[in-house]
Amino acid sequence: MNMMKNTIADRVADFIKNFPPFDLLDKDQLLDISKEVKIKYLDKENIIYNINDPLHDQFYMIYKGAVKLKKYINEKLETIDQFDEGDVFGLRPLFAKENYAITSVTEEETILYCIPIDMFHPFIDNNKDVRQYLIESFASNTENPFSNEFQKKLLKDDVKLDFSKDMFEMQPVRLIKNVITAKQTSSIKDAAKLMSENNVGSIIIEDKDCPIGIITDKDLRLHVATGNFSINDDVSKIMNHPVMCYKKNITIAQAQITMMKHKINQIVVTKDGTPNSKISGVFSEHDIIVMKGTNPSVLMKAIKRSNSTKELKRIREKIMMLLEGYIQQNIPLTHINNIIFELNDATIKRVIERCVEKMDQAPPVKFAWMSLGSQGRKEQLLHTDQDNAIVFENTDDDHIEEVRTYFLALAKKVNKRLKTIGFEYCPGEMMAKNPKYCLSIDEWENQFSAWTRETGDDELLLCSIFFDFDITYGDIALITQLTEHVTEITKGNLIFQSKLGASSLRNPSPLGFFRQFLVEQDGEHKDHFDLKKRAIMPVTDAGRLLAIHYQIISINNTAERFEKLAEIMPEDEELFLSCAYASKALLKFRTKHGLRHHNSGRFIALAELSKEEKMKLKRCFKAISKVQELIKLKFNLKNFI
């Protein structure tokens, strides 16, 4: 018999079969469901359904992206759970008739598989396991301690509990799915090697994917370092067993209590909660601290030992929470900036490190990864676009393309993972994976020379990004060489400097004739104030120009550039310090607005500004216009503006 083929439904089935409850269905059932799926794309911060909305005739599975569930707790809308790839949600229509009790919102760009309820009902009715799984998932989203019942009970017992903002302890633990395991016949030495390679404090011994034992650092100390067992003995000699296992959806509070009770620091989660089923993940004391994660040193450690992009993405979410806390507590921007920069820098380094390991071979020559633009200036606090480039050692003409191909492949991996973590692709394609910006040191030197020799508008734009390069990973000598070259070619090059000066004066003015804020006239951001174009760019451009002119080398940060200028030119100290202040104030301002609206903070609705904020901004503009006056005089640009 000939068959109809349905490649697209097969593709959907291939994905859903990996996740519960669909892993409980057979091939034909999967295909029948897949044929009825609808795929929906949603931008970030899009509502899928609201509290009290009538029920949809479908439930959802996340194919790509992430979704937050929110609920009113003490009259405030709080996030109660987060879901990502492979998770199902919106199960209410399967079990209840009343309207939705929670709101669900996309956290990032998301692609959903929508599964029709009508189609799915028979599977719930006929398959006990499917029914059980869905009822549990449904219950854990709605009937958990956040429910009114629970709150009422608490009040009745007159127990006063200080709930943290997001009731951290009551959240389900987030499993580490990338579990490090060994077979029971492995040697202790091999197991210990695996542990140190992966930077973990314990290793699970498995047989047919079921956990049969666990070894921790402590066991190595107790049994091996004491000489009781040899490093060549089988791990089964020293492993602890049976393993304490739990089911998915255990809360953090439960996990903490269990760890204390049994004096263990790791929990193994298996499919059915017993050691006789497959391992679905592990969870350690350290992971609780990371989940709580409001401590930069813990985050730093987590970044360095992270082994997956997904994990780095979660850590970056914590970094954003940390940032939000700092901004709220009004901590000086210089401190905030340093910490966030270090954490971002470590994240990017870790990504590159992992990608280098993933390549089939070691780098053919020395290279360095350069961060450009705002990351290069250490002014990147929010999720903004990635700007980066690669410089590699010179090779002979016969090999250069081969070498470039290697680094382009590496860059492609790194750029992609950075995007996953939250650094969007640069719309101008100024990224290391672009062959134009993956060059040898000679090529880079020529490139910079060309930009400063024949400088048109395009070159000026490129200079504004590439002149603020900073090393993120690799060989510092290459960067030093490039810095020296750039210093050399710009030194006394007044033609180039005055062109750069002219372009730094070209940004549209922030204030109108009556000192009112000038807003965008049309487009997506109509009636918004463009903070980047009208305020941040002019001060950044001025800082760069003066740094080049006065040969301030290796300082990329705008505020630091102005502070240095104040130091070497005491006569203009006041002006330069006010610029340094303006640069920091504007960055803080942008960060605050970005955090509030989950965007880049570039466009600001005027109505939202308090009188005080407006005055603060106007003070910044004053500093900018003064430094622009100075530039006009210095570079003889009186005819401009």
Next chain:
Amino acid sequence: MKWPFNKKEKAYPEYWKRYNSHFLEPKETDINTSTYVVLDTETTGFNYEKDRMLSIGAVKIINGYIDISTAFEFYIKQDYFNESTVEIHGLIKNERLETVSEEEAVILFLDYIKDSVLVAHHAFFDITMINTALKRLELPELKNKVLDTMFIYKATRLKSNLIDPNKKYTLDELAENYDIDLSDRHTASGDALITAIAFIKSMQFLIKTKAYTLKDLLNCK
């Protein structure tokens, strides 16, 4: 001057008349609620006259949802055997796939698309391939509006002198930029699904940032 009574019109088969009837009255065209048919064809080569379609894969976007139940996938019987058809013959034989004649494929396709907006990557190629098949059946060309994801994607890109304005973006590049899974690449249906996701992403971006209408999409060149 043309004879006012076009004899040929009468001679058109029933299925063409059925298809044609969808175009008699102009319809409201909203970018969000229009029905799109995202399609891809696999062919024996790139010569419009000599080469033939091997398969057509398509899926509909209805009210913003890619509806898998509308997936369209047909393999076309080949009269001639040539090297580039080996693989697909193998596939058809191994998986015992049902094949249809070119005319049957055309009938199924016209009934399927009705007056939907057609979407394809490098659409000119696929549409010309289909129109050539129509010509062989002595039928006029397709009447649908056509969108090319290449040009739509291009409209989402930054206008900058630093980016070559004549750059041709391949489906692979779109998929890479939008982080779309590339399995089933180079099967008509697989490519249609990749194209559909890329299309929705580009379209949503253009609606959000530039308030695009369907008319603007049609003007993407």
